[in-house]
Amino acid sequence: MRNIKLTLAYDGTAYHGFQRQINAIGIQQVLEDKLAKIVGHTFRIHMAGRTDSGVHAYGQVVNFKTTSTIPVDRIAIASRSLLPYDIVVLDAEEVPDSFDAQYSAQSKIYVYKIYQHTVPNPFLRNLVWTIPQTLDVSAMEEAAQIIIGTHDFSAFRASGGASVSPIRTIMAVECQLQDRILELSFWGNGFLYHMVRNITGTLVNVGLGKTSLEKFKTIFEGRDRKKAGATAPAHGLYLKEVRY
Amino acid sequence: MRNIKLTLAYDGTAYHGFQRQINAIGIQQVLEDKLAKIVGHTFRIHMAGRTDSGVHAYGQVVNFKTTSTIPVDRIAIASRSLLPYDIVVLDAEEVPDSFDAQYSAQSKIYVYKIYQHTVPNPFLRNLVWTIPQTLDVSAMEEAAQIIIGTHDFSAFRASGGASVSPIRTIMAVECQLQDRILELSFWGNGFLYHMVRNITGTLVNVGLGKTSLEKFKTIFEGRDRKKAGATAPAHGLYLKEVRY
Numbered sequence: 001m002r003n004i005k006l007t008l009a010y011d012g013t014a015y016h017g018f019q020r021q022i023n024a025i026g027i028q029q030v031l032e033d034k035l036a037k038i039v040g041h042t043f044r045i046h047m048a049g050r051t052d053s054g055v056h057a058y059g060q061v062v063n064f065k066t067t068s069t070i071p072v073d074r075i076a077i078a079s080r081s082l083l084p085y086d087i088v089v090l091d092a093e094e095v096p097d098s099f100d101a102q103y104s105a106q107s108k109i110y111v112y113k114i115y116q117h118t119v120p121n122p123f124l125r126n127l128v129w130t131i132p133q134t135l136d137v138s139a140m141e142e143a144a145q146i147i148i149g150t151h152d153f154s155a156f157r158a159s160g161g162a163s164v165s166p167i168r169t170i171m172a173v174e175c176q177l178q179d180r181i182l183e184l185s186f187w188g189n190g191f192l193y194h195m196v197r198n199i200t201g202t203l204v205n206v207g208l209g210k211t212s213l214e215k216f217k218t219i220f221e222g223r224d225r226k227k228a229g230a231t232a233p234a235h236g237l238y239l240k241e242v243r244y
Numbered sequence: 245m246r247n248i249k250l251t252l253a254y255d256g257t258a259y260h261g262f263q264r265q266i267n268a269i270g271i272q273q274v275l276e277d278k279l280a281k282i283v284g285h286t287f288r289i290h291m292a293g294r295t296d297s298g299v300h301a302y303g304q305v306v307n308f309k310t311t312s313t314i315p316v317d318r319i320a321i322a323s324r325s326l327l328p329y330d331i332v333v334l335d336a337e338e339v340p341d342s343f344d345a346q347y348s349a350q351s352k353i354y355v356y357k358i359y360q361h362t363v364p365n366p367f368l369r370n371l372v373w374t375i376p377q378t379l380d381v382s383a384m385e386e387a388a389q390i391i392i393g394t395h396d397f398s399a400f401r402a403s404g405g406a407s408v409s410p411i412r413t414i415m416a417v418e419c420q421l422q423d424r425i426l427e428l429s430f431w432g433n434g435f436l437y438h439m440v441r442n443i444t445g446t447l448v449n450v451g452l453g454k455t456s457l458e459k460f461k462t463i464f465e466g467r468d469r470k471k472a473g474a475t476a477p478a479h480g481l482y483l484k485e486v487r488y
Binding site for chain 1: 255
């Protein structure tokens with residue numbers, strides 16, 4: 001059995017998240033159904049990170065085992081005529097049998113995009129969170145430094161995740177503003193359920209002047225989800241990269 | 245009766261063009277139905293330029309007459325909670341009774357976007373024409389100069405348009421390449437049916453080296469649509485601006 005690793009980009013707007021579900025179409029199902037036609041048998045993919053309904057990816061990673069002898073560079077090309085245009089296989093490579101998209105991952109980068117404009121942009125409607133106010137980016141940057149390092153992230157954890165431990169390590173947070181789009185990027189060894197969206201919602205409160213730096217620190221250290229800001233909407237979030 | 249001018253941006257993906265139709269949803273119908281709730285009566289809008297199914301706009305202009313006394317700046321704001329997110333009223337202003345979005349227009353700018361990449365981008369799938377080859381932009385720029393001025397554009401005219409005369413004046417054509425997206429912008433006093441898409445299809449043949457500069461000139465001067473390149477797909481086209 002060969003082990004195939006795929007790197008994917010997708011617009012998550014039309015899907016009920018990544019995972020296969022019973023009553024709704026997930027990206028996993030589309031991939032498994034279409035790629036089965038290329039390799040000639042059914043299979044189950046393993047994904048690096050689950051993305052929720054409406055969440056996008058620039059670099060989701062999955063792997064699957066196959067008996068097919070199709071050359072690996074044909075998989076990406078063949079997939080383009082089978083997959084819908086909102087899911088693209090960027091790259092396919094053969095990896096050692098021990099590689100697992102989820103368990104072999106060392107770290108991930110998520111990006112959250114906020115569009116600051118009083119007039120919404122119809123072309124960005126599913127791709128950013130639009131906020132009419134101007135955010136104080138330097139205050140947000142300062143607050144973001146507080147979460148860097150190894151901490152208990154319970155304050156930003158939604159119920160419903162599968163993880164036991166709330167301890168995660170954030171290596172870096174960056175804030176970049178260009179053409180009215182603020183990109184917050186979070187590089188960490190792992191993320192709890194809704195963690196990026198909950199951090200973003202609370203950072204936006206800092207950017208709006210609703211939450212002081214001191215308050216942000218208290219919320220984070222208090223480990224109580226109910227004290228933090230609202231969960232930022234799914235459609236501003238992107239799984240950018242998975243590092244192995 | 246007050247005369248109201250609206251400037252609109254829209255993502256045309258979900259609509260069967262701008263014009264009201266019997267068996268499909270046009271942008272006109274959505275606008276008329278939703279804005280009627282704001283002004284309190286039904287009305288018909290006049291549009292600057294019809295856009296086909298899948299064609300987008302950054303600056304479509306329409307006008308309509310109303311008996312409503314609602315302050316004009318309330319119209320754009322009120323529209324945002326009524327219109328779907330893919331249609332946005334950028335601006336509303338009261339104009340003299342004689343203003344007509346179509347007949348008062350002096351010129352229009354259309355932009356055509358071409359994405360040059362071997363890997364399609366899922367976020368741009370409805371917003372650009374993706375071409376895997378690299379285009380020779382300077383050859384396209386040279387060919388584009390040939391159509392500047394007042395000419396018979398029959399070579400680039402599709403059947404089905406309402407205009408009698410095939411004579412139009414093109415003031416400028418610009419080619420700008422940024423982040424692998426080539427933007428061709430066409431500023432003219434008017435455009436025949438499919439004219440921008442037909443010129444683009446033929447210019448792309450020049451960029452691919454399939455059509456020489458001499459051949460482009462012969463096609464243009466021959467006024468025979470059958471000799472020109474294929475019509476570029478609708479979803480790369482934007483009505484950028486209408487000038488009065």
